[in-house]
Amino acid sequence: MLDKTKDPVAERDFKVVGTRPVRPDGVDKVTGRARFGADISAPGMLVGKVKRSPHAHAKLVSIDTEKALALPGVKAVVTRDDFAENKKQCDVLRNIMAREKVLYDGHAVAAVAATSATVARKALKLIEVEYDVLPHVIDVDEAMKPGAPLLHDDMITKGVDPEPETASNIAQRYEFGHGDVEKGFAEADVVVERDFKTAAAHQGYIEPHACLASFTPDGQGELWCCTQGHYAIRGFCADLLGMDISKLRVTASEIGGGFGGKTTVFLEPLALALSRKTGRPVKMVMSREEVFRASGPTASTSSRVKVGATKDGKITAGEAEFRYQGGAFKGSPVQFGAMCAFACYALENVKTVGYDVVTNRPKQAAYRAPGAPMAAFAVESVIEELAVELSIDPVELRLINAAEEGDQSSFGPTFPRIGLVETLEATKAHEHFSAPLGPNQGRGIASGYWFNFGGATSVSLNIQPDGTVALAVGTPDIGGSRASMSLMAAEELGIAYEKVKAIVADTASLGYNEVSHGSRVTFASGLATIEAARNAKKILCARAAKMWEIPEEAVEWVDGHARPAGANAGDFEPMSLADIAKVAEQTGGPISGHQEHNASGAGASFATHMVDVEVDPETGRAHVVRYTAVQDAGKAIHPSYVEGQFQGGAAQGVGWALNEEYIYNDDGRLENPGFLDYRIPVCSDLPMLDTVIVEVPNPGHPYGVRGVGETGIVPPMAAIANAVSAAAGVRMTELPMSPPKLLKAINAKKANGSA
Amino acid sequence: MSQIHVSTTLNGDPVEYLCEPDETLLDVLRDRLGLTGSKEGCGSGDCGACSVTVDGRLVCSCLVLGAEAQDREIETIEGVAQGENLHPLQQKILDHAALQCGVCTPGFIVAAKALLERNPDPSETEVRYWLAGNLCRCTGYDKIVRAVMDAAQEMRGA
Ligand code: FES
Ligand code: FES
Numbered sequence: 001m002l003d004k005t006k007d008p009v010a011e012r013d014f015k016v017v018g019t020r021p022v023r024p025d026g027v028d029k030v031t032g033r034a035r036f037g038a039d040i041s042a043p044g045m046l047v048g049k050v051k052r053s054p055h056a057h058a059k060l061v062s063i064d065t066e067k068a069l070a071l072p073g074v075k076a077v078v079t080r081d082d083f084a085e086n087k088k089q090c091d092v093l094r095n096i097m098a099r100e101k102v103l104y105d106g107h108a109v110a111a112v113a114a115t116s117a118t119v120a121r122k123a124l125k126l127i128e129v130e131y132d133v134l135p136h137v138i139d140v141d142e143a144m145k146p147g148a149p150l151l152h153d154d155m156i157t158k159g160v161d162p163e164p165e166t167a168s169n170i171a172q173r174y175e176f177g178h179g180d181v182e183k184g185f186a187e188a189d190v191v192v193e194r195d196f197k198t199a200a201a202h203q204g205y206i207e208p209h210a211c212l213a214s215f216t217p218d219g220q221g222e223l224w225c226c227t228q229g230h231y232a233i234r235g236f237c238a239d240l241l242g243m244d245i246s247k248l249r250v251t252a253s254e255i256g257g258g259f260g261g262k263t264t265v266f267l268e269p270l271a272l273a274l275s276r277k278t279g280r281p282v283k284m285v286m287s288r289e290e291v292f293r294a295s296g297p298t299a300s301t302s303s304r305v306k307v308g309a310t311k312d313g314k315i316t317a318g319e320a321e322f323r324y325q326g327g328a329f330k331g332s333p334v335q336f337g338a339m340c341a342f343a344c345y346a347l348e349n350v351k352t353v354g355y356d357v358v359t360n361r362p363k364q365a366a367y368r369a370p371g372a373p374m375a376a377f378a379v380e381s382v383i384e385e386l387a388v389e390l391s392i393d394p395v396e397l398r399l400i401n402a403a404e405e406g407d408q409s410s411f412g413p414t415f416p417r418i419g420l421v422e423t424l425e426a427t428k429a430h431e432h433f434s435a436p437l438g439p440n441q442g443r444g445i446a447s448g449y450w451f452n453f454g455g456a457t458s459v460s461l462n463i464q465p466d467g468t469v470a471l472a473v474g475t476p477d478i479g480g481s482r483a484s485m486s487l488m489a490a491e492e493l494g495i496a497y498e499k500v501k502a503i504v505a506d507t508a509s510l511g512y513n514e515v516s517h518g519s520r521v522t523f524a525s526g527l528a529t530i531e532a533a534r535n536a537k538k539i540l541c542a543r544a545a546k547m548w549e550i551p552e553e554a555v556e557w558v559d560g561h562a563r564p565a566g567a568n569a570g571d572f573e574p575m576s577l578a579d580i581a582k583v584a585e586q587t588g589g590p591i592s593g594h595q596e597h598n599a600s601g602a603g604a605s606f607a608t609h610m611v612d613v614e615v616d617p618e619t620g621r622a623h624v625v626r627y628t629a630v631q632d633a634g635k636a637i638h639p640s641y642v643e644g645q646f647q648g649g650a651a652q653g654v655g656w657a658l659n660e661e662y663i664y665n666d667d668g669r670l671e672n673p674g675f676l677d678y679r680i681p682v683c684s685d686l687p688m689l690d691t692v693i694v695e696v697p698n699p700g701h702p703y704g705v706r707g708v709g710e711t712g713i714v715p716p717m718a719a720i721a722n723a724v725s726a727a728a729g730v731r732m733t734e735l736p737m738s739p740p741k742l743l744k745a746i747n748a749k750k751a752n753g754s755a
Numbered sequence: 756m757s758q759i760h761v762s763t764t765l766n767g768d769p770v771e772y773l774c775e776p777d778e779t780l781l782d783v784l785r786d787r788l789g790l791t792g793s794k795e796g797c798g799s800g801d802c803g804a805c806s807v808t809v810d811g812r813l814v815c816s817c818l819v820l821g822a823e824a825q826d827r828e829i830e831t832i833e834g835v836a837q838g839e840n841l842h843p844l845q846q847k848i849l850d851h852a853a854l855q856c857g858v859c860t861p862g863f864i865v866a867a868k869a870l871l872e873r874n875p876d877p878s879e880t881e882v883r884y885w886l887a888g889n890l891c892r893c894t895g896y897d898k899i900v901r902a903v904m905d906a907a908q909e910m911r912g913a
Pocket of ligand 2: 206255257767853854855856857858860890891892894908
């Protein structure tokens, strides 16, 4: 067991961290003043729109823009001819604008800039595109078959020895694990093996992609856009447009949700290219239909999982094969799926294999813990079945096998201090765990793991003459991070939260910052904020030392004040941050602290979810009636926003489990590109979502912070599937468990039972 | 296509504008009048991010034509706070941290305000069904529902 007394972080007495103040951007957000991607305009602005392929797969024979360009009000059209070949960004280039072929329904083939949206829409109709339609493939298993329509003639599967001689839709094979699974299965008393399928789900952010680009004749560009990573957008755009990175300044607008989906470019290079051609600012906003058809949903998957255990619940072997289609280009998150699949368990014998497969669908983008939820759905469903077969409580079974500090993970590294056991214990201790169930109700439990990332981060903290603090971070705030950064700065400096104002700076104002992804912001930008504050404190102490005419080392920073220490203790009145800031000009000039680093030591995060579902046996409708999400946050900086992340993950999981899916017709066209038919959970679909924040400090962060944004979507699908299966008495192995599918399974069971 | 001249009342002030016959009220608000607090999440009446009231009735402004605003009273998110004073719903949303990205927030506030004007003491179920036309992808609705119930209680007490 963990000895908390040995942990300086757990012992630390926080003053500001852990409170729940109003976020700095709050008033702007409740009054409508906050400016999101589509909320800005520029003088002389044109409207840009995209012409998209109606075909899933076709050769792009010709594009005739003459008639469109002749329409009054049309200022420019760009096509593949306006972008140079780019070896480094080969796939990104082909995704933003089709070149040799269109590879999915909705693939961009041209973009137009016009004086109004009406004119731009008319112009799209006048662009004549000649296609040579090819056979297409949508399903991952179909795409892997020999003889399937080939997306890329030159795609030779990587990671296979010997290298295949012919092209296929399989981009890469991955393998992880250790031990000998055959030996492990031989030792098992019970083995459960199942096949699973999950549908592609969309991140479903409410704000569609939007940007405003301005390119001046001297080759300078400015871009305003809703993104999780404006530095990454700058890099892609500069590369695709062949310009210097320093000549393109990108400002991140407020962002209306991303969940991984706003980490790459779609419209931005097109808007810049149109602006370059016309010499005028160009604004582009996707419609909801475009968001569904042409941005990046997550992969759909197919998998097989086999787990063996002894009578007393010890897992002897775990084996799985995962097949993820990531749309038209390589890069599905199957590698992460195969790595995370068994991460919850300390296994002697484990093997996972993953296949990254291309199909005629939009290129997938990251979606919250990319790849892990689908793998967890499969593995945690099998664990539940094992528990039933062994008559062991599912939490007990997990506790028997749970990974702990010092265990080798199924994907290689040894775990440092982690909190899976604590989430399981907290689940067991929760009142929900033993609450009675109603008729047609079932309870499901599942655990999940996500790595969490660190990465390149730059932060600047400026002390103002009045003793307030301006904190500039470079990671877009996707869920209240300006509040948690301000809390950490205030904590470190020993001042009030209200004295700190955090902003997200543009790409010209700070060093590089990696995208807000991988649950890295509170961890990595937080770490940089703390270091920046520590650097500022050093200067503050030095200034006090100068005024007191004592050595710098003889000054310490305590409770927001510089204090003479050691031999000089008590000799001078302590000076507050405001006192020192007021006279900064006379003591050496402005005071600021900054930090630039590659953050490492992001603590892995585990969660256990428990859910009660009621199934209507007449209609097959499953309804979530109670939900408890338990997760290790390391240290919750702003607990309300931590709870919010757990709740948001759970709610998205409910949608993925019960309703959401990309539905394609026989022609490979997306049939449900709107919120009416792609149904995300609404307010009346859900109960209150209980949360338990477990705090097992991350040894890699001075306050113990672990990222919290993603792990919360790893367990829900499995937990819900386990609950549905318990309620309906049938094992559901395909997502979504929508009413028709569930009803079919219930009826099939009835038919079998009566036969 | 000639434009239509419209005179209307917007957040209590008289306003005139010209709009295309097929232009939505949402586009008029955002593109012609500079009121970008109402958001377009779908343009098809499915997300509620564009919620406004027309003569006190809650509507999706993406489904109303700009021309239909003639002689009506339109209220948007920009009219909810009174000067420096936030509406109790706005304050409670902040206090409960009932927003993450905040793009859905204006729509929820306008919709919840319309609810509380009709029903000052709604049950949780009534709140959930009334707000079922407003999508939020970030929060799971938990904190939003709590904030609305809390605001209702405060407003009843006041
Ligand atoms: S934009 Fe009007 S309902 Fe979605
Ligand atoms: S807070 Fe992001 S959609 Fe509601």
